[in-house]
Amino acid sequence: MTSGRPSLGHHCGVAAIYASQEINIPEKLFYPLFSLQHRGQESTGIAYRKGGGTVVYKDLGMVSSVLSRYLQGSRPSRVGIGHVRYSTHGGSKLENAQPILVSCNKGEIALAHNGNISNTQELKNRLFAEGSIFQTTSDTELFLHLISRSRAPSFQEALFETLRTTEGAYSMVMMHDDELYAIRDPYGFRPLFIGSGEGMTVVASETCAMDILQIREFRSVEPGEVIRVDDSGVHSSFLPQRSGRLHQCVFELIYFARPDSQVFDDPVHERRKRMGAALAAQDMATNGTTGQPVGDIVVPVPDSGNSAALGYAEASGLPFDFGLTRNHYAGRSFIMPTTDARELAVRMKLHPVREVISGKRIVLVDDSLVRGTTSRSLVKLLKEAGAREVHLRLSAPEILWPCFFGIDIPTRRELISNAMSNEQIANHIGAESVRFLSIETLKSCLDRPDNYCFACFNGDYPFRVPISREELSIPARHPQPAGLTHQGD
Incomplete structure (x- = not known):
């Protein structure tokens, strides 16, 4: 079972700095980590040499x-790493906070990780049988066990053996x-950037973390690239490719990344506007010959x-306005035990602007629909504030399958689109209509689709994943993907 959160969980975020001379590394790391706070709000940490x-x-x-x-006082150092965490694998516990530090036969190793290892259980069972003692429930710890237990003669060889x-x-x-x-990783699931300036080499999950340090020269770390930075410079080597194509997470562009960032060398805000415009065009085409919004x-x-929503408004010709305001001090979505309590949590976070929505037919635009609990509360909120109609539009396709690569997606049984048609969802949440961006239309919004x-939409995983027979046995309203042989227990 998952945590019961009503929406998709963020990934984690990482940052690192290597300086040519001693600087206040902990202070410098604060700023990119602050910029990456949207990627994880459960825990944070840094590691640096002293x-x-x-x-x-x-x-x-x-x-x-x-x-x-760390914003007070100087702590001179030349290298450090940092992490913001959202728990996808392992619980929200202090022992799972990162970076994780070990001292072993390969030296001192500190590690901060964004993503999920899909063969975690297989590796953990093997290591446990061989006598490993685990201090966390995070899959990140596996890397350190594998490096330490490797018989390779050098750290770099042990690292490559582990990554393979x-x-x-x-x-x-x-x-x-x-x-x-x-x-x-060789599939390029998660973004990562490296740049240099101000006497520093900087690594971060998104370009917004580069911007805050005024790093203007940066590039993506290539899929499968292993970069080492030391006194002799920046050295790059590559893991062997495991497939003929990349599998970058499209949800980075749909939702996770900050709008002012680039990920996968794509500007996030521009791509989201394009998705909204495509959603409007799809909507008007569905409305028949009149093509009216x-x-x-x-x-x-x-x-x-x-x-x-901005892209939808521009393409449809409808006015755009903020009919909902957000209380940024409400923090994360609460996990409440009852429907009334969950509805109260939404009201604490989002508030209607009555003058904007009263008497209007509202096109409500969001990124995705998971269980429908938050949307149901939002529709009720808007109608109580005087909205005549609410039409929910999602800039992502229907989520039908779990993710094994870093998103906290519930089980198939909990995903509302596996149980209900669009019309049934609309009736369930109290909206006049619900429509999703189709997978093909989403692909048309990307330069390199x-x-x-797209596995969370179509079940087409790039390799065998640990999906259970129970998950596979749930009847699907949509065709089962042809490649189910690459899934397993």
């Missing part, structure tokens, strides 16, 4: 509360003694629907 050893400080909470101590053993998504930063490593005004669900993973 006096020939590695110091780690991490805790549950936000960057501003956990790491603000693991399957799934990993964009990560690692310190091995005084060296910095930046690593991205279904509403009077386009309202985004803040902040996840803002860019797509063959480089993206």
